[in-house]
């Protein structure tokens with residue numbers, strides 16, 4: 001059975017970089033010290049009006065395909081993880097496929113909020129392992145700024161827009177070693193956008209709502225559990241992982257997870273300070289940053305993990 005090996009990575013952040021101090025100038029009652037001490041976030045990037053998830057995903061995908069040296073037409077599977085799709089339908093994956101000039105590949109979206117990239121990566125791994133597909137493009141792309149209530153300072157300072165992409169290819173040597181995915185819908189109310197479109201009207205609330213403290217506690221518990229589960233599946237001690245790339249939502253959650261795994265922070269990739277919580281885009285954004293700056297090297301073992309609305313959570317252990 002082949003492995004799914006990472007052949008290329010890429011990411012894209014919209015050019016509009018907004019510092020914590022810029023939020024205050026926009027009239028949000030907050031301060032840099034509060035945001036940095038509670039979350040570690042210093043800046044986020046916001047998409048221009050009309051700039052969509054498929055556009056951000058397109059930019060990230062081009063870079064990942066270029067690193068892999070693959071013609072976009074040679075990709076036979078495209079999965080986009082997003083909770084902020086361009087349209088109700090068609091899927092953002094189909095729109096991205098068209099932008100890339102690919103036709104005929106299997107293409108669909110996955111909706112698992114901030115764990116979306118881990119869900120998409122796991123699905124792609126299983127397609128490749130089954131032998132049905134050889135080259136997959138897995139993208140996390142979000143424009144969360146569209147679903148934020150800019151009058152709710154407890155949430156609007158936390159999120160940003162962006163996209164990350166990974167190209168996988170069937171390989172006999174190395175790749176994704178183990179994956180674990182979980183969900184518990186009993187906790188759907190602690191992080192949600194509890195609205196929808198019906199008969200041309202918005203029914204319910206179209207903005208992101210969160211019980212921050214409940215999410216915090218849940219995230220710390222399940223991220224440590226799923227990290228251990230995934231390492232156990234691969235027969236690797238958690239503390240022997242070369243790099244941990246957790247969902248980039250909050251530095252305190254990241255530090256607590258690393259501590260529970262017995263990993264020092266110098267083996268944890270942290271980019272939340274630079275782009276805030278970009279939901280499904282956060283893990284591939286951090287992966288791309290660490291591959292391109294040379295920290296992550298071929299042959300190293302990397303643990304990726306995510307947690308988010310649903311509630312959903314998951315991890316993937318990769319030999320890069």
Ligand code: UT7
Pocket residue numbers: 029030031034035038039114153154155157210211212213215216219247249250253277279307308309
């Ligand atoms: O993908 C998963 C996504 N979510 C997360 O990872 C979030 C997890 N949760 C958290 O990171 C934290 O719960 C938050 C950062 C969201 C909040 O931190 P907290 O320590 O739980 O703060 P809190 O909600 O209990 O609020 C404490 C105080 C309140 O003031 P009072 O009532 O004590 O006077 C808030 O009104 O902080 C106030 N506050 C703010 N102050 C300045 C809330 N938001 C802000 C703000 N700036 N932006």
